[in-house]
Amino acid sequence: MDENSHNDQLGSFFRKSFDNLGDDSSPGGWDIPSDAVWAGIDQGLTKPTVLTNKWPWQKWALVACLLIGIVLIGFQINTNIQLKKQLSAQSTQIEILQGNLNQLLAEKQQEGSTHQQTVEEVEPKYPTLTQYSKSNTVTPGAIKENKTAPTATPPFSIENTTIIPKVTSDPLPSMSIGRIERDQKITTILPASDRNMEKAGIPVLYPRLTSVAPMHPRIHFVHSPLPKFVQNSAGVFFIGAYTSPNLSGNTVFKRTLTETTFKDRESAQLSGEHGLELGVQLTKHWSIRSGINFYAINLKSHQVFDVEYNPEYEMQVSDKFYSEYSLTIPSSYGSSDVEVQVKRSAGQSIQAGRSVPFEFRCKKKLNFVSVPMIAAYKIGNGRLSFNVKAGLALNLLSTKSFSIPHVKVKHHALKFHQIKIHRSFDETHNLTMDYLLGLGIAYQMSLDWSLALEPTFRKNITPIISTDIFRTNNYSIGLHVGNYFWF
Numbered sequence: 001m002d003e004n005s006h007n008d009q010l011g012s013f014f015r016k017s018f019d020n021l022g023d024d025s026s027p028g029g030w031d032i033p034s035d036a037v038w039a040g041i042d043q044g045l046t047k048p049t050v051l052t053n054k055w056p057w058q059k060w061a062l063v064a065c066l067l068i069g070i071v072l073i074g075f076q077i078n079t080n081i082q083l084k085k086q087l088s089a090q091s092t093q094i095e096i097l098q099g100n101l102n103q104l105l106a107e108k109q110q111e112g113s114t115h116q117q118t119v120e121e122v123e124p125k126y127p128t129l130t131q132y133s134k135s136n137t138v139t140p141g142a143i144k145e146n147k148t149a150p151t152a153t154p155p156f157s158i159e160n161t162t163i164i165p166k167v168t169s170d171p172l173p174s175m176s177i178g179r180i181e182r183d184q185k186i187t188t189i190l191p192a193s194d195r196n197m198e199k200a201g202i203p204v205l206y207p208r209l210t211s212v213a214p215m216h217p218r219i220h221f222v223h224s225p226l227p228k229f230v231q232n233s234a235g236v237f238f239i240g241a242y243t244s245p246n247l248s249g250n251t252v253f254k255r256t257l258t259e260t261t262f263k264d265r266e267s268a269q270l271s272g273e274h275g276l277e278l279g280v281q282l283t284k285h286w287s288i289r290s291g292i293n294f295y296a297i298n299l300k301s302h303q304v305f306d307v308e309y310n311p312e313y314e315m316q317v318s319d320k321f322y323s324e325y326s327l328t329i330p331s332s333y334g335s336s337d338v339e340v341q342v343k344r345s346a347g348q349s350i351q352a353g354r355s356v357p358f359e360f361r362c363k364k365k366l367n368f369v370s371v372p373m374i375a376a377y378k379i380g381n382g383r384l385s386f387n388v389k390a391g392l393a394l395n396l397l398s399t400k401s402f403s404i405p406h407v408k409v410k411h412h413a414l415k416f417h418q419i420k421i422h423r424s425f426d427e428t429h430n431l432t433m434d435y436l437l438g439l440g441i442a443y444q445m446s447l448d449w450s451l452a453l454e455p456t457f458r459k460n461i462t463p464i465i466s467t468d469i470f471r472t473n474n475y476s477i478g479l480h481v482g483n484y485f486w487f
Helices: 003-021 035-044 057-123 192-199 261-265
Strands: 236-254 266-268 268-283 286-308 316-317 319-327 338-343 355-379 384-409 417-424 433-445 448-459 472-485
Touching: 035 319, 057 236, 057 266, 057 286, 057 355, 236 266, 236 286, 236 448, 261 266, 261 286, 268 355, 286 319, 286 472, 319 355, 338 384, 355 433, 384 417, 384 448, 433 472
Parallel strands: none
Antiparallel strands: 236 268, 236 472, 266 286, 268 286, 286 355, 316 319, 319 338, 338 417, 355 384, 384 433, 433 448, 448 472
16 A cells, blocks of 8 residues: 555656646756657557568569460461361372272273173183093103094093183182193193093093283272361360369468467358360370469358447437447458447446447458469370369459348347448458369360360469468369360
8 A cells, every 4th residue: 555655646746747847848858858769669669561462473474374375375276277288188189099099990890801701702722632641640742642442432522522711810829821832741640530531541631721811900999088187186276164163261370379269260161163264285195274264262250249338339319329339350361340330229228338249140252363374184085084184373353242141239238230341351462373283084075075074172372361460371172064175
């Protein structure tokens, strides 16, 4: 008690002393703070947090990606046009050659059939042999006239026996094509059947071979289809549209010991993504794609604030009393300033300073425009193929919205009247960068159209919000369903 009394006396002394001073400073300048004092005050003051874009290079990266994409697309379009011209010229030449070859083949077949008919109509002439030597071996000079007449008439004779050689269009491989003259030397071992006929006195006739017309070689034309410019070959472009249901979430990193209890009261909501893609198949397996897509982040939260009731805020209108309370609602994507107005009837009372719970159910939505640059590797060349993709995307925040569809004041004397939102998400960065990873399966319906199903994961490389207390990185998992046209 004595110490408190001393402090009260000291304070009373200073008040009396300062009250007697005028508005002008002392001539000695003792009551004027020095520059060192002001410097210490400035250093001790908390400077306001200035949010700046820590990633200015992203704008230049976006411009560079767009320029590279334009150059690649222009180069591939020119290559594609030249390739199509070459294939068209080759296709025309192949059709001309095919027509000429078919005409030549028809002429040769007609000429061969005419020549075969002429050969078959010619009656061959053969030498008349009366008798052969009984020796199994025919040597030069063995064919001569037999002076001994046969004792019996042989069952076969040259007069009633006509031997017509069979002329085929395909000469035997073992037969030499040529002419055997009458006096040509023959050294041939007769077959057993011929030897028996020779012993019985039956003349064995070996016809003289006449000149055989040379046969035209057969021409076999194997029909092969003309080469086609099919999809998935080098230099093929594709364009398509896709849609995807997305489930978004975030990771909050604390920078101070301040509790971020709002994170525990937030939950991710299903959102959507839609986009257009333009790509080129560089090789059999590798392709690149880019385009533009629009995606959203949906988040809802359920938070409760304790507000101290103050009757001084009340304003009476008729038999109602209205009062307003200002609150700041934090979230993973920034804070929002709101003003809640409550009312009570004149017959209801509430104690001043009473803590009243205010319950809020909030919805937050961020809409982005994204420009991806993706490289993909394809596995398989049939109707069904698989692919792996990875890339980067630049995201521009287009719109943001914050709504409170439900407010409840948990006290029987106070009722919720209305709410006003003055500010929301000013700390959110307008430009971010993501990385993308995905797997996919594609079904080729025809040479021009294909369907694709690609589960895709994306996450912030740069945070979507960064303050002195925390920073937030967003992520999403989606299932892209697209239809693509190849040209």
